[in-house]
């Protein structure tokens with residue numbers, strides 16, 4: 001259950017975003033990706049579920065090369081590799097419970113009634129059962145994020161990609177989310193990639209961390225490696241200094 | 249670029265754009281058809297859309313149709329008075345309404361209400377990444393979103409033409425009674441023997457074609473939206489104009505074929 005990026009290049013028009021990113025995420029690992037805004041973290045993980053295709057390079061999920069699959073073939077990949085978007089992407093026309101029930105209905109063959117019962121159960125795991133019948137527009141950003149997490153986990157995926165799961169969450173919900181992500185790895189053997197700026201999460205639950213900088217991996221290592229690095233760019237990023245060698 | 253070259257350049261660019269969009273709509277039609285055999289339809293989406301697109305359109309469509317029927321009588325009134333031809337007013341008003349004006353005006357209203365709304369909704373789903381969210385859940389947006397909308401729009405447009413025809417009869421009868429002293433009974437018994445089932449069917453078939461046009465165009469422009477809120481605005485604009493143009497073209501062709 002490993003994930004491998006090999007020499008991924010991606011440009012949007014003249015703008016080169018990824019320029020040869022390579023790394024491997026190990027089985028059951030909780031792998032963090034950090035980096036400045038706009039460096040291409042979201043772009044990178046969208047490649048795994050086929051929402052973007054690389055200009056060059058290979059992506060392996062287990063031992064299958066996925067980047068050249070057709071859209072139809074990607075549907076099988078997406079069932080085992082779930083993604084929580086940075087913008088939650090709940091469906092506006094449905095209540096929270098209907099959002100969570102949708103994949104249950106579509107892929108597990110549950111009836112609407114059973115799917116809704118199950119959805120409420122899933123929502124209570126993210127402490128959102130009070131808002132089961134609210135529409136996404138009626139709740140806050142942080143709550144939407146939690147519903148999105150519940151929805152992504154409905155199909156019991158073996159890989160989960162979290163794009164900034166704790167951003168806009170209050171500290172308590174953020175730590176609960178951390179615990180949940182850690183449990184997914186430890187108890188269910190899920191391999192997860194977490195994009196995050198949240199230093200508490202990073203130093204709390206990351207197995208390994210990769211920092212993206214200027215289209216490449218600047219540093220890949222454990223929490224200790226990041227604490228003890230001599231690289232001035234990484235040090236500046238981790239300590240959040242305004243002045244330093246880092247270029248936007 | 250100098251002005252003389254600019255005009256052919258722009259015309260060429262416009263032609264290419266139209267060709268591109270027509271091709272896009274044709275591809276979408278193919279994708280929809282492929283998912284209809286065997287049918288894989290989300291019942292909840294189908295009923296939800298049929299309700300808000302069809303049932304909730306009944307008042308505005310009925311008003312459009314009623315006024316169309318009444319207007320046809322007003323237009324015919326001077327001739328009817330001059331030749332004292334009261335027993336053809338029913339036929340002449342209903343003939344043009346059924347075959348031509350009813351379906352056309354209903355389609356334009358429906359396009360403004362439902363087509364624009366559909367494009368805006370799908371476009372917003374694109375720019376807020378909800379479509380990508382759907383794909384990431386391994387749910388095909390064409391099957392889940394487009395097919396129910398296509399069916400709702402095409403079927404409801406046809407149904408609304410049928411409903412509209414009946415309301416148009418009432419509108420015309422009322423107006424004939426009001427300004428020409430033709431009693432509803434007289435109106436009815438003078439019009440019915442002269443009208444053929446085919447006059448009615450032509451309009452309904454046209455309505456079905458227009459519904460297809462509006463459905464495919466509005467879904468295509470919605471899903472091809474790019475670039476935030478202004479992008480949604482542009483899509484809605486393009487969709488309404490393209491669908492209305494398409495309706496006129498289909499009308500023109502079908503009038504020749506279905507005479």
Ligand SMILES: Nc1ncnc2c1ncn2[C@@H]1O[C@H](COP(=O)(O)OP(=O)(O)OP(=O)(O)O)[C@@H](O)[C@H]1O
Pocket residue numbers: 012017035036037038039040041042043044086
């Ligand atoms: N669809 C797209 N078209 C054009 N450019 C894009 C597209 N998606 C992303 N980009 C560009 O790619 C770059 C990386 O974007 P991305 O969203 O991956 O940043 P990020 O690292 O996730 O930042 P943040 O921390 O703010 O989420 C940005 O500069 C953005 O302008």
Ligand SMILES: [Mg+2]
Pocket residue numbers: 041042043086163
């Ligand atoms: Mg991002």
